[in-house]
Amino acid sequence: MQLKDKIEKHLLEVQKPSRYIGGEVGSVIKDKSKVDVRFAFCFPDTYDIGMSHLGMKILYSLTNERENYWCERCYAPGEDFEAVMRENGIPLYALESLDPIKDFDFIGFTMQYELSYTNVLNMLDLAGIPIFSKDRTDELTQIVVAGGPCVCNPEPLADFFDIFILGEGEEVNLELMDLYWEMKQQGASRLDFLRRASQIEGIYVPRFYEFTYKEDGTIAGVTASDNAPETVRKRIIMDMDKVYYPENFVVPFTEIVHDRVSVEVLRGCIRGCRFCQAGFIYRPFREKHTDTICRETRCLCENTGYDEVSLASLSTSDHSEIDPMLTQLIEYTAKERINLSLPSLRVDNFSESLLEKIKKVRKSGLTFAAEGGTQRLRDVINKNVTEEEIMSTCRIAFQGGYSAVKLYFMMGLPTETDEDIVGIAELAQRIVDLFYSIEDRPKGKGVQVSVSCATFVPKPFTPFQFEPQDTREMIEHKQKLLLDSVKTKKVKVAYHDPNVSQLEVILAKGDRRLCKAIYTAWQKGCKFDSWEEHYRFDKWLEAFAECGIDPAFYANRRFGYDEILPWDHLDYLVSKEFLIRENKTAHESRTTPNCRQRCSGCGVNKKVGRECFAESKSSI
C-alpha cells in the first residue's frame, strides 16, 4: 500500500485532518526525479503553530526558487495522529510529496523555544532516523541540521544534530546545500562533508568540539578538532532591501495561530533591554525601506488572498519611516479591505498620530510590556520606559475609546525585591484611577487592566546570562504577594507555572551533559513540554536525577564573569566584555541609551565593518 493510502485510511479518525495531507494553495510541488537535493524543513510543534512561523516561510520559498532543490514542510503530529502513525507503521513524512523524511538529504529543524527539544527527538524517532548523530550512516544522506534562536546555545542538543546553522539562513543554507550536492556527486562520506561544511562561516559541527570540565562542574576548556574553527561566527544579511522575501505563502485550510500575511519590517533592535535575547542575538539593527515593505505587502496579499496583514519586527515603531510607512500601507489596505495589525509597538514612542492611524485599522485591546513594577527595576533591566510615558499612553488610549489595557511584567528579575512586586499592583491601580479621572473616557464601560506575569528566564548572549533564576519558592512567594496586593477586580492577574520556567532556563543555559537528560526525559514520555496538559516536571526531575544532573547548577547558580560558558565559542557579534559591562551597569541600576541615541559599544559594528546608523537618514 502506498504511504498516501495508508495515511488517508486513518485520516478521518483524527482532529483537523487537513493538517496532515498537504495540497494547500502555495505549496510547492516538484518532480522528484528532477531534483538533486531534498530538504525536509521540520518544525518541532504542531502544524497550527509551525505554519505560523515566518522564518520557515522565507527559507521554504528561498530554497524552492532553486530548480534542483526541493524544500518540503513537516510538523509534529498531534497526539491522536501520532498514535495512528505508530500503530500503522506510518513514518514521519513531508507534506508536499508525502514521502518519508528519512529518505531526505537534509532534515532541518528550527529551534524557536527550549521546550520543543523533546519534540525533535520524538520526530526523529517517528521518522525512523537514529536519534544520536553518532548512530547515523557513514553515507552522505540524512544530514540533521538545526537553526533558529535556540542554537545560540546548541550544546544541550549537540549529540542529536550533525550541524547547527548560526544566524540568518538566507545565504548559508544554500551554500550548505551547494556543498552537499557537489560532494554527493563526488561520492564523499558524511564525515568528509561535515569537515568541509565546518569551514563555512556560520556552520557549527558539534562533533568536532570537545569539552572538558573542572571538578566544580564548570567548563575547563573547549578544543576544536578536524581543522574546525575555534569560534564560529553567526551569519547575517546586510541589505534588507535586497534580501530574498517570499512572494507567496502556503495558505492553510485549517486555522493557524498567525493566520495572515506577515511582512518583516526590520531586524535587530536598538533598545538593549537586558533580559531580551532577541535584542542581542539579532543585531545589528537593519531596516527595510517603506517602498520594499509596501511592495511585499501588496504582492503577498494578492497571491495568498489573505485579508489581514501584520508587520513583523522586534519593535515596529522604531522604524525610522514609521509614519510615512503606515500612511502608505493604510492607503492600500483600506482600499482593499485588508486588516492591518501592528504588534510590537513601544510605549514611549506611541504618538497620538500613530494611535489615530492604528485606530483606523483595529479596535482590539492595547498591550504594553512594562516588564518591571518600579522605575528602579525598569532601570535595572534597561526597559527605558517611564511611568509618565505609560500613563500618557494609557491616557491617549482611553481618550481614543479603549477601555482594556494589558500589561506584561516579569517576575524574578535581578535585584528584585518585594517592593518591586507590590509596585506592579500599584502601577495597575494607578492606571485604573487614571481611567476614572478622564472626563471623556469611554462611557458605559468599566476599565479592565490585565496583568500578565512571566517568570524571568536568564538567556545566553544577554547581559543577564550570568544571573541565577529565582527558585520556585521565591517565585511562589512573589506570586502570592502580587495577588494579595491587588485590591480591585478591575485588575486581573495571570502568571506562568514556575516549573516550566525552570526547565526553560536549564535547557537555555545548559551544556552538553544535558543531552542525556533530554533523551531520558523523552524516553519517559516527555514531549510537547510547552503545552500545559503535556508538561511532566516530575519526569524531568527523574531524568535529571538518573543522569546525575543538578538542576540548580544551571538554574539557580550565578555564572562567573571569568567562567567559560557553554556558548562562549560561538560568536553572535556582541562581545562578552560588553555583556559583562552591561551586567555591572544593571546592578548599579543605571540605564544605557538606545543605539540611535548613542552607541553602547557592543562590538557588532566593528565585526561587520559598518556603522549601524551611518547611512540612516534618521539617526539622531
Next chain:
Amino acid sequence: MQRVRAVFEKTGRSKYISHLDLNRCMLRTFRRSGLPIWYTEGFNPHPYYAFALALSLGFESRCEIMDFNITDDDMSMDEIRDRLNAVMPEGMGIVSVALQQKKVTAITHADYSFVLETPAPEKLKADIDRLLAAKEIPIEKKTKKGIKTVDIKPDMQVLGCDTAKNGVVMSLRLPAGTQTNYNPTLFFEALKNSGAETFEPAKIMRTAILCEDGTDFV
C-alpha cells in the same frame, strides 16, 4: 449586480477541508481571483457567498453549489469561471457558472455513490439485500430535541448496488435540503446494526443535488 450560482467539485485531498474551513478557503480564493464580488453593507462588511448544502468532512463531490453576487454587470460567466479556476486549491474546481434561477429551497434530494469495502463482497451484498427487503430500516438520529428513532426506508432510494473486487459499489438517493437531510452514514449505521458482514465505507461522493421533479439543481 449579477446573482451568480457556481457548481464546483471538491475531490481528492480537498475532501479534508471541513465546511468551516471551506468558508475561509473560498474567501481567499475570491480575493486571489480579484473578481468584483459584492460585499455586505453592514457594520462589518464582508464578501457575500453561500453554500446550498454542507458536505461532510471526508466526502467528495462533483456538484457543490455556491451562490454569490458580482457587481460588474458586463462580466461573462466564462470569465468568472476561468478566474476562479486559476486560483482554486488542488482538487477543487468550478464546473459551471450561471445566473441563479431557482431558490435554494427547491433542493429536495441528493445522490451519493460509495464503495463498502470488504473481503467478502458476495456475503455483504446478500446482507444489504436482506436489509433493503425488510419492512423498515430504523436508525437513531440525533436531533435538537434528543435522540429519536426514524425509519429511513421510505425516503431512501437505491440507484445501484453491485459487487466489485474489493466490496460492494452502491449509489443512493437521499432527502436533502432545508426540510430533511439524510447522510449516507445513516445507512452505514443501519447496515452495521443489522449484523452484516464487516465493511469500511470508502470513496463517498455526492454525485447530484436534485429538485422535486428529479432535475439537477443549478
